Amino acid sequence: MKQQELEKSKEYKYGFTTDIENIKAPKGLNEDVIxxxxxxxxxxxxxxxxxxxxxxxxxxxxxxxWQKPKYPKIDYQDLYYYSAPKSAADKxxxxxxxxxxxxxxxxxxxxxxxxxxxxxGIAVDAVFDSVSVATTFKEELTKKGIIFCPISEAIRNHxxxxxxxxxxxxxxxDHYFATLNSAVFTDGSFVYIPEGVRCPMELSTYFxxxxxxxxxxxxxxxxxxxxxxxxxxxxxxxPMRDENQLHAANVELVALDDAEIKYSTVQNWxxxxxxxxxxxxxxxxxxxxxxxxxxxxxxxxVETGSAIxxxxxxxxxxxxxxVGEFYSIAITNNHQKADTGTKMIHLGKNTKSKIIxxxxxxxxxxxxxxxxxxxxxxxxxxxxxxxxxxxxMGNKCGAHTIPYIENKNSTANIEHEATTSKISEEQLFYCNxxxxxxxxxxxxxxxxxxxxxLQQLPMEFAVEAQKLVGISLEGxxx
Amino acid sequence: MLNISNLSASIDDKNILRNFNLKxxxxxxxxxxxxxxxxxxxxxxxxxxxxxxKVEGQVFYEGKNLLEIPIEERAQKGxxxxxxxxxxxxxxxxxxxxxxxxxxxxxxxxLKELDSLEFLKLVKEKSKNxxxxxxxxxxxxxxxxxxxxxxxNEILQMTILEPKxxxxxxxxxxxxxxxxxxxxxxxxxxxxxxxxxxxxTHYQRLLDYIKPDFVHVLVNGKVAKTGSSSLAQELEKDxxxxxxxx
Numbered sequence: 001m002k003q004q005e006l007e008k009s010k011e012y013k014y015g016f017t018t019d020i021e022n023i024k025a026p027k028g029l030n031e032d033v034i035x036x037x038x039x040x041x042x043x044x045x046x047x048x049x050x051x052x053x054x055x056x057x058x059x060x061x062x063x064x065x066w067q068k069p070k071y072p073k074i075d076y077q078d079l080y081y082y083s084a085p086k087s088a089a090d091k092x093x094x095x096x097x098x099x100x101x102x103x104x105x106x107x108x109x110x111x112x113x114x115x116x117x118x119x120x121g122i123a124v125d126a127v128f129d130s131v132s133v134a135t136t137f138k139e140e141l142t143k144k145g146i147i148f149c150p151i152s153e154a155i156r157n158h159x160x161x162x163x164x165x166x167x168x169x170x171x172x173x174d175h176y177f178a179t180l181n182s183a184v185f186t187d188g189s190f191v192y193i194p195e196g197v198r199c200p201m202e203l204s205t206y207f208x209x210x211x212x213x214x215x216x217x218x219x220x221x222x223x224x225x226x227x228x229x230x231x232x233x234x235x236x237x238x239p240m241r242d243e244n245q246l247h248a249a250n251v252e253l254v255a256l257d258d259a260e261i262k263y264s265t266v267q268n269w270x271x272x273x274x275x276x277x278x279x280x281x282x283x284x285x286x287x288x289x290x291x292x293x294x295x296x297x298x299x300x301x302v303e304t305g306s307a308i309x310x311x312x313x314x315x316x317x318x319x320x321x322x323v324g325e326f327y328s329i330a331i332t333n334n335h336q337k338a339d340t341g342t343k344m345i346h347l348g349k350n351t352k353s354k355i356i357x358x359x360x361x362x363x364x365x366x367x368x369x370x371x372x373x374x375x376x377x378x379x380x381x382x383x384x385x386x387x388x389x390x391x392x393m394g395n396k397c398g399a400h401t402i403p404y405i406e407n408k409n410s411t412a413n414i415e416h417e418a419t420t421s422k423i424s425e426e427q428l429f430y431c432n433x434x435x436x437x438x439x440x441x442x443x444x445x446x447x448x449x450x451x452x453x454l455q456q457l458p459m460e461f462a463v464e465a466q467k468l469v470g471i472s473l474e475g476x477x478x
Numbered sequence: 479m480l481n482i483s484n485l486s487a488s489i490d491d492k493n494i495l496r497n498f499n500l501k502x503x504x505x506x507x508x509x510x511x512x513x514x515x516x517x518x519x520x521x522x523x524x525x526x527x528x529x530x531x532k533v534e535g536q537v538f539y540e541g542k543n544l545l546e547i548p549i550e551e552r553a554q555k556g557x558x559x560x561x562x563x564x565x566x567x568x569x570x571x572x573x574x575x576x577x578x579x580x581x582x583x584x585x586x587x588x589l590k591e592l593d594s595l596e597f598l599k600l601v602k603e604k605s606k607n608x609x610x611x612x613x614x615x616x617x618x619x620x621x622x623x624x625x626x627x628x629x630x631n632e633i634l635q636m637t638i639l640e641p642k643x644x645x646x647x648x649x650x651x652x653x654x655x656x657x658x659x660x661x662x663x664x665x666x667x668x669x670x671x672x673x674x675x676x677x678x679t680h681y682q683r684l685l686d687y688i689k690p691d692f693v694h695v696l697v698n699g700k701v702a703k704t705g706s707s708s709l710a711q712e713l714e715k716d717x718x719x720x721x722x723x724x
Contacts, residue, residue, distance in 0.1 A: 421568075425529075430565040432549035433526050433558075434579035434635065435586070444578060448569025448618070 015240030025082035041152045054172040054182035069337035083211035084131040125205040130186035147192040154190035169252040178285040181250040185219035193228035209238035218249035224259035231262040238270045249284045257292030269305035276335025279307025286313035290322030298325040300456040304472040314343035317351035324353040327453040332365030341371035346379040355386040361397035362476035368400040377408040388418040443470030485535035496699040505671040512696035522647040526559040554586035556642030560632040567619040625652040633664040650684040662687030682714035
């Protein structure tokens, strides 16, 4: 038994559980639970009304069913929508007051929160189940007028900004999961970069699911005011459990004139075991709007975890000359499934988008790229370049590329390239003959395959992501 | 160093090597010549560990049963194969590949791993000797390399990894005279009392530059004749026909 556990923890080193006393909302999805969440977060009435509006709408919506990976029906009444460590109920004022158990948890995850050991040059917001437990470097950022705090705090302290932008990119009526999130979201990060400010450090949020039978409904909102710049990174992990857990996040980005937002994700939720038991359902809505002219939004994602990943980080290119980018690595091994890609909606003139997607499939996994490029009639001289590469390992996995192109403007320039390749015996033999074992060889080849995307990550995380890419595919060659 | 006795190998029930015998002592240079399909490349494949063959007989390398050692360990223990057709690996930077390989092997030998600066210095020096343009080393491994560049890259890897037993599988084929001379110089500069070479070739011309201690003629999976380097000249003149009838 012990040996087995050891083996298991080798597969997924973040699979531990923190034993901590929780405050939970009563099980189930209803108005009382929503009121409970709003109340415990000390939200103003407008916020509660907003949630209830979403909930009303939800009752008329059906779960989408067009995606490739199917999953057993989720019983939404059998979930907890709020779970937080008791010690974090009133969010501690300073880091010294954070529960040592939580500090320890993040330390194990490689995210030191203590003042003296903070990651240099990276401000971290740590979200544990339904609450943010700590945010580092807050004062330093405040000096520049930057707001970086849990969204529940922003709702209380910066209502004018939240009211203006929350739901402005992903309306509460958007689709089932986005609407569900709008009704029951608990925590996530809020970022506001004032006009002309270049954020001096990476901002990052680390999401941790700990409690069982609990859904995590993250909500993140990032606003880059005119001429500002911010680079933001999120990471995530969860314990190993036999049950499937739902993570349904909404992330909204707003870039005003000449502003730039770089958003990177390293997603390492528990992928389930070798036989496909357990793992996170990662059903996420991420959307950014390049509202102002010359603005830019760049999504980079490294998706290695989750039983099912289902997300399309998108850009609405409204401002003239705005730029949208999507760089993605999706790795599926064993029985993991992914249906991911992007939407580039060109509305403004001279808008440009670039999509680089790298899908890697091993074991019995199934990996789909699905992407939409839409050029509206007013988007004169819009340009898109799309490149989708798939890499297969073994002969029991699948890779699919489903591009949708809708063009209503004859001055548009759209390019699409796609390749599918397989790691050949010959390549492995060559690497072996130079002293590398199978796993090292695979890691080298796969990292080479993903290089264009890995290069987009902030330096500090690129190395980590590179390792993760190798680890995710361990045992995939026999 | 290497002791092959009664080695037979077949693939899909087709016999390629039949009771092949060969002994290589440290410092020796052996050449294997022979007509197409005589089993030369099969020998290289089996020594380096390529899968897919049915193998009988014994191969001892430094006193150990080589056939039981995994491919990468053979490489770590000093067996190097210069490929006849070096494989293209898209996305993988040539320098990075070589550095990873070198450090894996150094680690195995109990040596300190080289950092990027030390490595680049080493590569610069070695590639200059082989007249390899540095810029090809920042390209993807073997992708878009000319035939000559691929072969030179193999020789570069050999000089950097400093193996104990080098197997050159038709490294000379497809090389022009200048490249052939440079590659040969690379090989000659590595000759030493404790490093052995097994050179597989079709043509005598390589032996104008590299003087082997022994020349073996492989016919139908067997050594049909062994001699000194003058044997190669005879073969060039008379062809393999005369040896075949033995």
